[in-house]
Amino acid sequence: MSVSSGQKYPGGPGAEPPVRQVSQALLQVEGLSLAFGGTAILRDVSLSLPQGEILALTGESGSGKSMTALAAIGLLPERAETSGRLLLSGRDLMTLPERDLCALRGREVGMVFQEPMTALNPVQRIGDQVMETILIHKAMSRDAARARAAEVMARVGLDPERIPPTRYPHELSGGQRQRVGIAMAIALRPKLLIADEPTTALDVTTQAQILDLLTGLVRDEGMGLLMITHDIAVVAGMADRIAVMNAGRIVEQGPTAQVLAEQRHPYTRQLFEASRHQAPLAPVTPGETQLSVQQAVRDYPLPRRHPLAPRRMFRAVKGVSFDIRRGERVGLVGESGCGKSTLSRAILGLEPLQAGMITLDGKPILSHGRPDPEIRRRVQVVFQDPYGSFNPRHSVGRIIAEPFHLLPDPPKGAARQAAIAGALTAVGLKPEHAGAPIHAFSGGQRQRIAIARALIIEPELVIFDEAVSALDVRVRAQILDLVAELSRRRGLSYLFVSHDLSVVRSITDRVLVMREGEIVERGDTSDVFDNPRHWYTKTLMEAAPRLRAPETGGEDDAGGEPL
């Protein structure tokens, strides 16, 4: 693929002939250590990425993988204390002055960020944003830059017929925005592309497309890709080499097939086991119907086109019906915007329905638009965000005790302390944690606290709304075990809402697949997963990244078919 006009870039300062240095690695990190105020973040990290290859850097949050990526693009914070060398095409980035680094970013190193929402300027047209990266480096004239921007946007799959460059970021879907981000990163044909969790914020089907695109770019353009991800399954099928990081060190690295097969370091093994973890779910015999959702409809008003226009409605939930029986563990899967969160909020009585009814033990959750406290206390919820779902100013004890508000006669004094202690113990924390402020706890501990809060008034049904989606794999496995144990010990029924198929598979008896406000497939979890009938369920299954059995480690299709 070349610029259609056949025009070469005019050389910038210090431009070198585009000779491919085959003998030398494109990116060579040698003994890189980094600390902030004495706290070590990276310890003796060594990596090597040859041209035209994909290196996956994987590890849990806080392992230092993003810091390594920032070092590779010369964006380390001023106060970082560093040692070691970081060579890009033979030049040491650690010693280059900021001016040279600026010239390097975008031109020789491109970066794709995690959040396609925030990585784009919301008030600039997407075509202009792609063009800007080209113009900043004065690489070509305005007209040529516009032509190159159009070309590169077509390359990343943004069809100018459907998505013209005059669109604004908010008019695009998450996957399309990420394509714009990739277009910006590759506009100047950098030798090295760094992608920091590029698909973490995307749905599985979109994720598969973006991964295909990135792989295709590497194969066609011969650039090196440094892919940062917390999810080994995502990169297992595409990376040439994998490096596993833990606590600032690289604990294992090597060719993908070899790392997957050997798993020499215990930490790597733990990661693999955790991401394939099956929670021990005890079999139950469901009792009578507990929750009943009948023809539930939820509309949202859209803004009027002009003051006299009739109000338009968006139907988020389109006449959904299902039951949950006592002791049953039901999964609700679907991609973002399918209505699963709206539905779970309606079950919690937080949102009114426009039609249909939701009953618990035969009594409606909302009567005359007001929730009945007697009914509401039987349903509790665990939310997704371990950082946003607690008042940052409250102590753990106060947070956990909040649902007592629903009881007509809440326990006081010693009884209250005993209840808090009991709830903390049940989720594997210590009673003395009750007095601590919430910011002293890690993400996994916070989700335990959220579960303690949901359980303290002994509800009959708990809704887990993406409750493990924000957690690292090992912590996720622990929380899933806890959920399974609580279900066994307390006979708890729950609705597990998630976009993550593997999680739902391990923790539920029955599953509902939701798409565009409707349930398109339902059935026993194992049946649906082994033998999906609806095309959408099949698409979801195919798109979901999987860790294959180690021995298959064959080459995946690297066909450079443009999207």
Place this chain on the structure above:
Amino acid sequence: MKPTLILGALLTLTFTLAALLSFLWTPGDVEAVNIAARLQPPSVAHWLGTDHLGRDMLSMVMTGARTSLAVALVAVGLGMGLGVPLGLAAAARQGGWLDELVMRANDLIFAFPSLVIAILITAIFGPGALNAILAIGIFNIPVFARLTRGAALSFWRREFILAARVAGKGAPRISLEHILPNLANLLIVQGTIQFSLGILAEAGLSYVGLGAQPPVPSWGRMLADAQTMVSLAPHVAIVPGLAILLTVLGLNLLGDGLRDALDPRLRPSRA
């Protein structure tokens, strides 16, 4: 801690102490006229000199600080006391009629020039410190209502508010228990800044004769009295001018410093 915060706190503290001290003691009597000693430059007897009626300027500044600080404090208190609950209520009922009502009433107040309203109030009730408080206070209501509403709206979208709703708590209780404490930093900072604006407004109203009436000393009226004598005795204008400048500067530095010190996002994270 930043040096600007310390400087701001020191300046604010100095003027507050001077105002409090004036209740107990001042170097001279602010109501005793001594024409013979008029317009004296600063000396050992009169540290900041005397004004056109021979009154001790230091005593005038100290007592004037009392007027300025009291008027501004009560006015900001009035604005906060009404504005914050209105803002909380508007945020709790976002898009509802109450929200519309509060916000449109805010727009209405913002649309009026503040001086015109002050003149209107004075025309109806007569000039005086109380009416200055009323005029300044009214214009503080929409400032706090808007600020509170905007910040509260972002909290209403957070999951811990959803969790409180799941626990059966209603909007008033959530507003008081969960939202207001999280807005405290913001309100303290804005309060400090509005306080300095209140002092400026009081000085302005007194300057045009709509604020505190003689014989109660006021910085604004000291400036007004001084304007014909600037060429004869510059200190009579410089002293109250500096007092206003330093107090407002001090409060602004304090407000900015507090913002940085209280905002957890600007603090180094504890990881």
